[in-house]
Amino acid sequence: MLRLLTLLFLAASLSGQTRTFSGAEALAFTGRAVAFGPRPDGSPAIAKLRAFIRQQLASRGCEVTGDAFTAETPDGPLPMENIIAKFPGKSGKAIAITGHYDTKKLANFVGANDGGSSTGFLLELAAVLQNRPRIDNIYLVFFDGEEAVRDWTATDSVYGSRHLAQKWTADGTNRRLKALINVDMIGDKNIRILWDGNSAASLREMFWNTADTLGYREYFPREGGPIEDDHMPFIDEGVRALDVINFGSQNTFWHTPKDTMDKLNAHAFQVVGDVLVKVVGELEEQK
Numbered sequence: 001m002l003r004l005l006t007l008l009f010l011a012a013s014l015s016g017q018t019r020t021f022s023g024a025e026a027l028a029f030t031g032r033a034v035a036f037g038p039r040p041d042g043s044p045a046i047a048k049l050r051a052f053i054r055q056q057l058a059s060r061g062c063e064v065t066g067d068a069f070t071a072e073t074p075d076g077p078l079p080m081e082n083i084i085a086k087f088p089g090k091s092g093k094a095i096a097i098t099g100h101y102d103t104k105k106l107a108n109f110v111g112a113n114d115g116g117s118s119t120g121f122l123l124e125l126a127a128v129l130q131n132r133p134r135i136d137n138i139y140l141v142f143f144d145g146e147e148a149v150r151d152w153t154a155t156d157s158v159y160g161s162r163h164l165a166q167k168w169t170a171d172g173t174n175r176r177l178k179a180l181i182n183v184d185m186i187g188d189k190n191i192r193i194l195w196d197g198n199s200a201a202s203l204r205e206m207f208w209n210t211a212d213t214l215g216y217r218e219y220f221p222r223e224g225g226p227i228e229d230d231h232m233p234f235i236d237e238g239v240r241a242l243d244v245i246n247f248g249s250q251n252t253f254w255h256t257p258k259d260t261m262d263k264l265n266a267h268a269f270q271v272v273g274d275v276l277v278k279v280v281g282e283l284e285e286q287k
């Protein structure tokens with residue numbers, strides 16, 4: 001199988017169709033998302049961003065579906081929608097790469113890193129997956145409603161991932177998932193990915209070991225603590241899930257108006273993209 005894959009990759013490279021993950025392109029996509037301004041649920045800006053995401057995905061050879069629902073929030077019902085891009089494979093198994101596109105409702109908050117970077121990362125990943133030979137179904141999921149409408153609680157947070165985790169258990173998708181990898185706040189120049197204690201240990205080891213192999217050890221210290229993010233509703237449903245997040249004392253601009261594009265760089269996206277794309281290939285080799 002490895003030899004066959006190598007041949008497929010070679011054939012695709014010779015035809016000039018493959019694209020390796022570009023941190024610069026991911027940063028540029030992030031800039032386009034952030035240019036819509038603050039994007040909290042219920043805002044005209046988030047509706048415009050949804051249309052932009054769909055427009056970008058339309059040319060990527062994937063099946064795009066919307067997972068729309070009404071969230072019951074402390075501020076009343078709010079319409080939300082996860083956007084799901086499916087890149088079909090052949091094995092009947094699946095891998096999901098996820099991140100959120102909403103931003104927290106705060107004055108003058110554009111969420112370049114928090115909400116923007118995950119959106120830009122996934123849009124670049126769609127371009128990479130477009131003509132890549134695939135074994136498994138690859139889902140890219142743009143979650144809505146990650147942020148708390150008021151203060152973070154179990155019921156006021158991760159609305160989109162809670163909704164999809166239930167839906168994917170009901171329709172059988174979760175059973176076919178080899179892994180779910182969530183990215184959040186991965187564009188910060190001071191890249192230092194948290195070793196999340198809530199994530200599936202085997203998947204976390206795989207990701208961190210691959211980072212070591214690629215020479216990125218300094219960005220993946222084996223320290224951190226348990227974090228709640230969009231991976232948790234899937235962990236709760238028995239999915240092998242991992243959160244890749246740059247979160248810690250270095251996040252001086254987190255949830256402040258200073259979370260702007262100048263805090264990001266292409267290198268951070270490149271590091272996470274290189275590791276993630278390699279891990280997806282390794283997961284596809286697993287039965």
Ligand SMILES: [Zn+2]
Nearest residue numbers: 104114147255
């Ligand atoms: Zn946030």
